[in-house]
Amino acid sequence: MDSIRVERGDITHYAVDAIVNAANRSLLGGGGVDGAIHRAAGRELLEACRALHGCETGQAKLTRGYRLPAKYVIHTVGPVWQGGTRGEADLLRDCYANSLALASAEGCETLAFPAISTGIYGYPADQAATIAAETVATYLREHPQSSVRQVIFVCFSDATAKLLQSAVDKALCRG
Numbered sequence: 358m359d360s361i362r363v364e365r366g367d368i369t370h371y372a373v374d375a376i377v378n379a380a381n382r383s384l385l386g387g388g389g390v391d392g393a394i395h396r397a398a399g400r401e402l403l404e405a406c407r408a409l410h411g412c413e414t415g416q417a418k419l420t421r422g423y424r425l426p427a428k429y430v431i432h433t434v435g436p437v438w439q440g441g442t443r444g445e446a447d448l449l450r451d452c453y454a455n456s457l458a459l460a461s462a463e464g465c466e467t468l469a470f471p472a473i474s475t476g477i478y479g480y481p482a483d484q485a486a487t488i489a490a491e492t493v494a495t496y497l498r499e500h501p502q503s504s505v506r507q508v509i510f511v512c513f514s515d516a517t518a519k520l521l522q523s524a525v526d527k528a529l530c531r532g
């Protein structure tokens with residue numbers, strides 16, 4: 358089993374231990390993948406999110422998956438792209454690392470990520486793919502005791518899937 362896979366698909370269909378949501382700081386839903394996750398999970402997800410009282414950029418919080426096939430949803434807030442000089446890269450790295458740490462704390466073995474910040478938040482897809490792949494590869498290498506055995510990057514478009522696959526290949530070579 359490959360520890361990191363790239364697939365084209367809809368993350369709301371994934372029956373993994375946890376899917377990651379590219380949320381906003383309110384955690385009360387929105388468009389893009391966030392909207393799709395809330396629609397598929399149902400109202401109980403919104404109620405659970407309300408009780409979390411928001412989330413800072415780069416941090417992550419966990420809820421159950423409710424009507425989703427995934428057991429949990431890890432809500433993380435990506436940075437809004439502002440040209441790259443406002444700490445966006447570090448914040449995006451934090452999103453991946455904190456989501457992995459939270460998944461591991463819950464004993465999750467399989468985890469699916471969308472391409473955080475690359476939609477409405479405008480992060481350049483190639484740079485975001487490199488950060489995503491390197492952060493996940495580094496985490497798995499440096500935390501062999503983590504419960505997380507497999508990470509799947511679920512991409513909505515062929516273009517994003519290609520970028521992520523080549524970033525994953527590079528990150529694994531470097532390891």
Ligand code: AR6
Pocket residue numbers: 366367368369379380381386387388389390391392393435471472473474475476477478479480511512513514517
């Ligand atoms: N499965 C997998 N990927 C998806 C799906 C899906 N069902 N739907 C969209 N994507 P975005 P952001 C891809 O805009 O840039 C929301 O309003 C999409 O093609 O969802 O982090 C939140 O509430 C893109 O590649 O998230 C925030 O306000 C990627 O997911 C804001 O958008 C991320 O795009 C967050 O913006």
